Amino acid sequence: MGKVNLTLLLAAVAIVIIIAIALIFPLERLGQLYSLLLIFGGLVALLLRSIFAKEVDRRIIFLFIFVAVAAPLLFPITFSEKPTAVVKAVFDRVESLPPGSTVLLSFDFDPAMAPEVQPMANAISRHCLKKGHKVIFMSLWATGQALLTQSLTNTILPEFPEKQDGIDYVNIGYKAGNEGVLNVIVSNFEKMFPTDVNSVPLGEIEIFDDIRSCRDLDFIVSFGGGLPGSKEWVLFVGDPGGVDVAAGVAAVVAPQLYPYYPAQLVGILGGVKGAAEYEFSLKETYPDLKDMDTPGLKMMGPQTLAHIVIISFIVIGNIIYFRGRRKEKGQ
Amino acid sequence: MKLSVFLFVLLLSISISAQDEPSDTDPAIIVPDSELVVVAPVTSLIAEDHKYDKGDHIDLSWVPSIDDQLLDGTVIGYKLYRSANGGEPVLVEEFPPGTNAFTDDGVYSDSTYSYFIAALSENYAAESNRTAPIAPEVEWLNLHRGWLFLIALIVGGSVLLFINAAKRGTKLFVRKIAGLEAVDDAVGRATEMGRPILFIPGIRDMDDVQTLAGLTILGRVARVIADYDTRIFMPTSRSLVMTAGRETVKAAYTAAGRPDKYNDDMVTYYTDEQFGYVAAVDGVMVREKPATVFLLGAFFAESLILAETGNSIGAIQIAGTARPAQLPFFIAACDFTLIGEELFAASAYLSGEPMQLGSLKGQDVGKAIAMLAILVGVFSATVGLAWDIEFFNDIVEYLSDVFSAR
Amino acid sequence: MRRAIPLTILAVVGTVLIVSVFLPPLENLGEDFTLFFDIIAVFAFFLGGGNLVRIHFNKLWRKRKDWGFSIVTLFGFFFMLVIGLLKIGNPGGIGADPTAEGSWFQETFNYVINPLQSTMYALLAFFVASASYRAFRAKNREATLLLLAAFIILLGRTPFGVMLTAWVPESWSIAQIPNLAVWIMNSPNLAGQRAIIIGIGLGVVSMSLRLILGIERSYLGEDRG
Incomplete structure (x- = not known):
């Protein structure tokens, strides 16, 4: 009987404490606090358990990753960024081009890569339009065109109602043929893209008055890490056409592009971190954009926590390994 | 009185519309002489056949206008015109000031072309002399890729050589690949x-x-x-x-x-x-x-x-x-991973056939060339940069020339 | 005969494509052959799609194990085919861009395919964690090096890494974790990648020669050349 009473008492105290904290802290802080407590408490418990050389079930790892990713999405935790040189190089290039320069942005990715790549594509599109550059949008991926339409109609254009189709920007859409498309547009756009997505002939679009081929462009950014992607833009357009190219790619592909930086690639935005750094630079340079949507910065919360969880599990794994070896030796 | 006002307005509108009409073949714009910003034309315009192509490029080079070379140059850009087979000139390309060369890729080997360039100020265009008619030539061999050809020949040749050696019964050693043993x-x-x-x-x-x-x-x-x-x-x-x-x-x-x-x-x-x-x-x-x-x-x-x-x-x-x-x-x-080349070697390895194994051996010659070039290149680049010795810098340049595919 | 024809086609096309790199008048041949290939591949889709439909109809008909999934597959297949071909709901009508906003095709893409693809891709986050938990163990010297590099890269990609070494003076900025991470990617990682890429290039040369010369015929089911 006394045991039950004690449990009830403890439960009541716990509920009072939880309610008290809930009253003191706003919901967002509360969510952050509880999820962090959950993650780090759990990790410490697993760490202690690892001393007995007990392996962790993969489902427990999955659970931790789930909480580490979901919690900061529900209760955003944001960090300040320090742009690395590879990202700053791209930002500075867009910034230093004189207004009215023509920039081509190619959306070469699919929905799977979109969470990583679309934020940076949106940020750079925004930056170019803000600077007054003329922007040509296109895609080498069939699925990229739909995402491009999505970016333009939902995110970019509503922020720039004064920009006119054909004068300030144009969407020439997707063309099948992978590297073959690049091989042609390096010397002639019209041959591959006779019209834009709205079936307006290229000859009637003001942006293309001075642009015959990729050689006439001032800057190209290719988003996406698949094939064809940034590497193909360098090999088939950047190098032969003498145009500056930058890349925005999924984090897993970034290491493959380092051989091209800085000689053949102006800079590289790798994954969510690259997007976050770019968004941070953009907000810092243009205070009036402080309210813009920054998915890159927001996603750094989940990324940071997930990395910490992974690092902790690597440590736990090693403790288990060494304890296990000692046990074997002892036997 | 009314009539004269009408005529004046009419004349004015005609002159305005004349100003508005841009013309590609005659870019000079009508403005009073006193306000004209006269610039000198470009000189020494040369059109040459682009080497080692299928007759679809012409290289152009010129000396920019004197007014472009000055510090506060009045040249705002250039326009390049081309006439095919003695026909009407058409605008090919516009360039910013300071440009002095261009490769025209819109030509065919069965026509002749002549070019001229207009140096532009804000309201004046100075045309250069026309080049002599030139027809782009078709070359059957791209000697720019001579080095690539040679390397391909050595690597390909050594693969064939080792296949042949294996055919004749020479024993060839190929290292064990754990993934394939499994x-x-x-x-x-x-x-x-x-x-x-x-x-x-x-x-x-x-x-x-x-x-x-x-x-x-x-x-x-x-x-x-x-x-x-x-x-x-x-x-x-x-x-x-x-x-x-x-x-x-x-x-x-x-x-x-x-x-x-x-x-x-x-x-x-x-x-x-x-x-x-x-x-x-x-x-x-x-x-x-x-x-x-x-x-x-x-x-x-x-x-x-x-x-x-x-x-x-x-x-x-x-x-x-x-x-x-x-x-x-x-x-x-x-459990096992075949890394890069091991994937391509796998079938030959699994077959255990001497001829197939010979082809793997041929790759090693390619690797030896790559290793040698890397060693020489890294050494030369380091020494050349550290002590600024021209000889070593030349080696680096030469090597990058040899191994570039363009 | 059945083997001679594909072997001859392979030998001729392979040789012509190699030679075309050095002969300017033939330089577009590579593109043309790619185009031919794309056309053939499109027609081959009838084989693939037909096979898929046949197998799932069969499974459904005979009520084999898990036949319920076949209904989902067949429904998805025909649904997308019909709304894509007939451009149902497309504001521009039958001649318009199939991915125009508002068309059923685009809506299905946005609200079904898009989240499904993202979900599959998102599995990577979980699998990366479980794989690195298993793989990164300091079993020997090489594995320990790998472990250290992984630590630095992981930390370097987070603001946490910036905070950890913010105290390091600017003159020693290379020792700051984010810069150290960039250095690892840019130097040791790059050197290794390049070595692998050179090996791959040579492997491709040797394999292509075996195929062109007809020495490698295992894909035709033969043991000996």
Whole structure:
């Protein structure tokens, strides 16, 4: 009987404490606090358990990753960024081009890569339009065109109602043929893209008055890490056409592009971190954009926590390994 | 009075509309002489045939206008005009100040062309002399790629040489590749456990040499499978790979003397869609629990999803790809991984045939060339940069010239 | 005969494509052959799609194990085919861009395919964690090096890494974790990648020669050349 009473008492105290904290802290802080407590408490418990050389079930790892990713999405935790040189190089290039320069942005990715790549594509599109550059949008991926339409109609254009189709920007859409498309547009756009997505002939679009081929462009950014992607833009357009190219790619592909930086690639935005750094630079340079949507910065919360969880599990794994070896030796 | 006002307005509007009308062939704009910003034309305009092309380029070079070369130059740009076969000149390209060369790629070898350039100020255009008519020539050999040709010849030649040597019975040493040594055991394990073998040839089409490499290994593996009478299942994400895979497996069963055991359902097509395919294959893994999984071909982001699922069902996994970004994932999640060139060497290695092994040996000559060039290049670049010695800088330049494919 | 024809086609096309690199008048041949290939691949889709439909109809008909999934597959296949071909709901009508906003095709893409693809891709986050938990163990010297590099890269990609070494003076900025991460990617990682890429290039040369010369015939089911 006394045991039950004690449990009830403890439960009541716990509920009072939880309610008290809930009253003191706003919901967002509360969510952050509880999820962090959950993650780090759990990790410490697993760490202690690892001393007995007990392996962790993969489902427990999955659970931790789930909480580490979901919690900061529900209760955003944001960090300040320090742009690395590879990202700053791209930002500075867009910034230093004189207004009215023509920039081509190619959306070469699919929905799977979109969470990583679309934020940076949106940020750079925004930056170019803000600077007054003329922007040509296109895609080498069939699925990229739909995402491009999505970016333009939902995110970019509503922020720039004064920009006119054909004068300030144009969407020439997707063309099948992978590297073959690049091989042609390096010397002639019209041959591959006779019209834009709205079936307006290229000859009637003001942006293309001075642009015959990729050689006439001032800057190209290719988003996406698949094939064809940034590497193909360098090999088939950047190098032969003498145009500056930058890349925005999924984090897993970034290491493959380092051989091209800085000689053949102006800079590289790798994954969510690259997007976050770019968004941070953009907000810092243009205070009036402080309210813009920054998915890159927001996603750094989940990324940071997930990395910490992974690092902790690597440590736990090693403790288990060494304890296990000692046990074997002892036997 | 009214009439004169009307006439004045009429004249004014005509003159305004004349100003508005830009003309490509006569860019001079009507303005009072006193306000004209006169600039000097470009000089020494030369048009030359572009070397080593199929007759579709002409190289142009010129000395910019004097007014462009001055510090506060009044030249705002240039316009290049071309006339084909003595016809009307048309605008080819516009350039910013300071430009002095251009390659025209809009020409054909069966016509003659002459060019002139207009140097532009804000309201004046000074035309240069016209070039003599020139017809671009078709060259049959691209000597710019002479070095590439030579290297290709040496590497290709040494592959052939070693194949020949092997044919004549020379013993060739090829190092052991653990992943390939394990193939027989992996198939044997599936036989013992009575579970199927899953063969995934990557997600690219037949035009990717990695897919081909996967299929050549499939040929060998299917032969062992047919011998052991184990089940094989090969889901593909390309229709052509499905067709080719069926031929390969069928031929292997026939060669093993068991054509009756083969059926078309062993090799099926799911979808070209990357993650749709992964979902389907993961489903097969979880439901059928294959004892052995081969992942050989071109893989992208799906590599780890497939390999971890395979690991979770306790299958022995032999993976191989030439996509460097995916190698770490395979190494972390699979039992054996064929790294890059090992994937291409696998079929030759498994065959144990001297001629095939000879071709692997030929690669080593290519590696020796690469190593030598890297050593010389790194040494020269370091010494050249540290002490600024021209001789070594020249070596670096020469080497990068030799190894550039353009 | 059945083997001679594909071997001859392979030998001729392979040789012509190699030679075309050095002969300017033939330089577009590579593109043309790629185009031919794309056309053939499109027609081959009838084989693949037909096979898919046949297998699943069969499974459904005979009520084999898991036949319920076949209904989903067949429904998805025909649904997308019909709304894509007939451009149902497309504001521009039958001649318009199939991915125009508002068309059923685009809506299905946005609200079904898009989340499904993202979900599959998102599995990577979980699998990366479980794979690195298993793989990164300091079993020997090489594995320990790998482990250290992984630590630095993981930390370097987070603001946590910036905070950890913010105290390091600017003159020693290379020792700051984010810069150290960039250095690892840019130097040791790059050197290794390049070595692998050179090996791959040579492997492709040797393999292509074997195929062109007809020495490698295992994909045709033959053991010997």
